[in-house]
Amino acid sequence: VPRIRNILLENKAWVAEKTEINPEYFSELSKDQAPLYLWIGCSDSRVNPNEITGTALGEMFVHRNIANLVHEDDLNLMSVIAYGVNYLSIKHIIVCGHYGCGGIKSALTDQSFGIIDGWLVKIKKLIKSRKQDLDGISDETEKVNRLVDLNVIEQVRTLSEIDFLSNAVAERGITIHGWVYQMGSGKLKELVRIDGQSTSKI
Numbered sequence: 001v002p003r004i005r006n007i008l009l010e011n012k013a014w015v016a017e018k019t020e021i022n023p024e025y026f027s028e029l030s031k032d033q034a035p036l037y038l039w040i041g042c043s044d045s046r047v048n049p050n051e052i053t054g055t056a057l058g059e060m061f062v063h064r065n066i067a068n069l070v071h072e073d074d075l076n077l078m079s080v081i082a083y084g085v086n087y088l089s090i091k092h093i094i095v096c097g098h099y100g101c102g103g104i105k106s107a108l109t110d111q112s113f114g115i116i117d118g119w120l121v122k123i124k125k126l127i128k129s130r131k132q133d134l135d136g137i138s139d140e141t142e143k144v145n146r147l148v149d150l151n152v153i154e155q156v157r158t159l160s161e162i163d164f165l166s167n168a169v170a171e172r173g174i175t176i177h178g179w180v181y182q183m184g185s186g187k188l189k190e191l192v193r194i195d196g197q198s199t200s201k202i
């Protein structure tokens with residue numbers, strides 16, 4: 001059986017398992033969604049937000065792209081944020097990077113990756129502005145991971161400067177978190193947090 005057939009069969013098994021535990025599982029879920037968390041993460045296949053946080057279906061609103069970037073002119077992401085904040089019940093926005101990120105590694109090279117180059121421009125700018133910091137790290141893996149951290153902090157900063165979002169943070173008690181997923185251990189690490197009162201670097 002080709003693999004694509006397998007995943008359709010897996011779906012059948014999953015439906016059977018869920019309904020056996022709770023016959024109303026799908027009818028309850030289909031009524032509405034009221035997620036408290038908005039996840040902005042990397043598309044990397046190893047960083048599934050529900051799986052690594054133990055959250056169930058309905059708990060997390062999700063946007064993913066290469067290297068978890070926040071571009072203010074990204075209509076896709078801006079719509080996800082506006083919908084989540086204004087029409088759903090989002091209380092926490094989590095920007096989550098991950099060590100060993102392919103997008104971050106690519107941005108550190110001089111190689112061209114075609115259409116992706118335009119997407120990576122924001123990381124290239126960050127590399128320039130943090131050149132001294134990064135040049136001081138001789139180990140390549142360490143350098144990539146340092147840039148992963150800096151990139152998360154930078155995207156949280158960009159979020160905090162979006163007008164409609166900063167109003168929501170101040171008035172409705174929304175918190176913006178910057179986290180990194182440590183690929184080698186599976187553990188999440190907090191890097192930065194912004195709420196209505198303060199900016200705290202952890």
Ligand SMILES: [Zn+2]
Pocket residue numbers: 042043044066067068098100101102103104
């Ligand atoms: Zn990645």
